[in-house]
Amino acid sequence: AQSVTQLDSHVSVSEGTPVLLRCNYSSSYSPSLFWYVQHPNKGLQLLLKYTSAATLVKGINGFEAEFKKSETSFHLTKPSAHMSDAAEYFCVVSDHNAGNMLTFGGGTRLMVKP
Amino acid sequence: DAGVIQSPRHEVTEMGQEVTLRCKPISGHNSLFWYRQTMMRGLELLIYFNNNVPIDDSGMPEDRFSAKMPNASFSTLKIQPSEPRDSAVYFCASSLARLAGAGDTQYFGPGTRLTVL
Numbered sequence: 001a002q003s004v005t006q007l008d009s010h011v012s013v014s015e016g017t018p019v020l021l022r023c024n025y026s027s028s029y030s031p032s033l034f035w036y037v038q039h040p041n042k043g044l045q046l047l048l049k050y051t052s053a054a055t056l057v058k059g060i061n062g063f064e065a066e067f068k069k070s071e072t073s074f075h076l077t078k079p080s081a082h083m084s085d086a087a088e089y090f091c092v093v094s095d096h097n098a099g100n101m102l103t104f105g106g107g108t109r110l111m112v113k114p
Numbered sequence: 115d116a117g118v119i120q121s122p123r124h125e126v127t128e129m130g131q132e133v134t135l136r137c138k139p140i141s142g143h144n145s146l147f148w149y150r151q152t153m154m155r156g157l158e159l160l161i162y163f164n165n166n167v168p169i170d171d172s173g174m175p176e177d178r179f180s181a182k183m184p185n186a187s188f189s190t191l192k193i194q195p196s197e198p199r200d201s202a203v204y205f206c207a208s209s210l211a212r213l214a215g216a217g218d219t220q221y222f223g224p225g226t227r228l229t230v231l
Contacts, residue, residue: 043205044222104157
């Protein structure tokens with residue numbers, strides 16, 4: 001069975017400082033991993049995706065994530081936060097044994113202070 | 115492409131009424147998913163279609179919920195009768211996956227916010 005744990009339900013940073021959103025996963029097979037972002041009253045937008053290619057994945061809006069198999073982690077980072085980054089972020093896992101099903105983490109709400 | 119299209123964006127109804135949510139997937143996509151998002155339970159997969167055929171409906175809460183996909187460009191999620199606990203945001207997503215079981219990126223619609231009074 002696959003599962004995802006987002007270690008922080010809320011993260012608060014100041015504008016211009018680095019962002020780190022933590023995600024650990026459990027998967028019985030080689031997983032695909034995703035980060036989605038949801039702005040208030042909006043749908044989910046794909047930020048980036050890992051599918052067994054390069055372990056460091058670059059996404060939109062300056063975000064990137066590194067797949068670390070030994071740590072079963074897929075943390076999301078950004079060097080410098082912008083006010084527009086304030087949103088809810090979801091770490092998602094999908095593996096071959098689960099077919100095309102996505103398993104969502106509980107989400108991390110990112111707040112950016114001016 | 116316009117992305118996944120959902121209608122209506124907001125729906126307010128009274129308990130006992132029938133509610134129909136609509137989704138148009140991205141053209142050429144072969145898989146379609148219905149999700150429900152609530153504060154208490156987060157995002158839950160309700161049902162999943164591949165090539166218009168329901169593959170897994172184990173997430174459908176009860177018999178009051180039904181979903182159809184009569185063709186590759188349209189799907190509906192119906193709740194009859196609706197109850198206040200059905201209040202949530204319902205998302206539709208689609209992906210290219212041609213075969214059930216092939217992992218692929220899912221693209222989400224803007225959602226329908228349902229309020230049942």
